[in-house]
Amino acid sequence: MMMTLFCFSGCAKEETPTEISWFDDFEMGQETAERLGQNMVVDFYTDWCKWCKVLDDSVYTDPKIIEMSAEMIFIKIDSEKDTLNTRNYGISGYPTVVLMNPAGEEIDRIYGYLPAPDFINQINLYLGGTETLQDYLRRLEANPNDLEVNYTLAEKYEARSQYEKSASFYSKVLELDPQNEAGKSDKALMNLGFSYYRQKKFQRAIDTNTEFIKRYPDSELKEDVIVYIPYFYAEWGRKERALKLYNQYLRTYPEGENVEWVNNEIKKLTEKEKP
Template sequence: MRKGIKLALTITTLFIAVVLSIMIGCAKKAEDAVVSPNEINFVTDYATALETAQAKNQKIIIDFYTDWCVWCKRLDSFTYSDSAVIEMSKSMVFAKINAEVDTLTAQKYIIPGYPTLVITESDGTEIERIGGFLPAEEFIETVNNYLNDVGTLADYLRMADTNATVEVNAIIAEKYESRGMYDMAMKYYRQVIDADPDNAEGKTPDAMLSIGGILMRDKLYDDAIAQFKKVIKKYNGSESAIDGELWLGYALRKKGDTTAAINHYETFLKNYPNYEDSTRIKETIEKLKNPPPPEEG
């Protein structure tokens, strides 16, 4: 009888030990899954990012990405895997937001392309943003500069108050455009053009092209076409003129003037027979001449 009781107690003790061991092991695995020293612990939704940042009084980096974005994947592979970037993430809230899933947050920050990294205060107020891929060392330097208010939109606006150079105004315009603040971008691009009509500082053609691009976004195609023609005429034969030619063809297509677009591209190839991307232009002409049949239903 005593042997039976002893055996039962032994089995019970072993069972409890095994269960505790499994529970401890699972807890350890769960802990490792949440915070690994070899990877960034990304927050995956905006509300949690704000809540965490405010609780810890930390800044936020929101990485807006899509599943098909090649450069987003390069950020994951080459930048976020870097030990120094991982260390930086411990003092900030790093969030990854799929812009095609959380469309409301993407719209809130007016995300023009991917990847776009928005650096914010703990309450979500934008400090600055990074458009595109940066390798680890440049990423760290850029983020640290922005956190110290160096090179931000606010920083350049202060510069403009004391010394509104062509270069400063051009940078301000680009920063406003990247934030989707197109009226302000247009204002500063025009200041660049007015201050340097002879393009002594090399910023005027890009400012003119950018204005055309903004007009395109607003579907003001005739105004955009006129703008691109100005660039082509004023800077004939230059790289800026070539860019203007390509933008003009695109504007004609967006306007729906297929015949004019075809004629423009064919003339472009005659004028620039050695253009490096002529194959793509020829493919575009072929698609315009032979559009796919409309889908049924």
């Protein structure tokens, strides 16, 4: 038995994998990670996620990432099926790739798509203890008024579905730079609105986006913020108000970048009203 195990491990290390060998069961993957003492790369995805497919096609086929998979356990989690682990790890959007130690404890995560070179670099930084949540908390302790640190912490907590904490840090960014001189405050205010929405504080989310339009009328994010307001109304159950504001957007921005999305949202709302 010991000789068989030794030979298996030795032979596996000598082979160069040509593709990633994925686990599709979290518990089985973690059990293997604990037995081998290897970290885990856990990809939370959905079938309808466009960037999840891009990640599959252009990142996980990269030779350097395939090589990395020989030393780590790679697990794919369909979040619409494995809702327990999706909830336990606070997954708030897709794709989300969580780097974990063999015990299943998070080291940090990649929220959204990164090209292969950036993906590899980020994983290696996390493994070295750099740019993790704990790293930024240490930086905050050294300099509580560092705008970049506060903004990054807001994003990290938002990616973990810890919206009260993310709202606190986004608010701090606005306090530090109300005039948006560093170019972070407009995005912070937009994301603050989303943090309130995620907490189902719909009126506060709407008020925050309305404040954005007044405070940053020239921001390139303004058009997105405008369409989020009716979206929040719709999620609140106020469909008539949502439809009115969606149609107002279409009249104001007939060639706007969100026209297709808005028309789809209008279609969803009007179809729900049909008997």
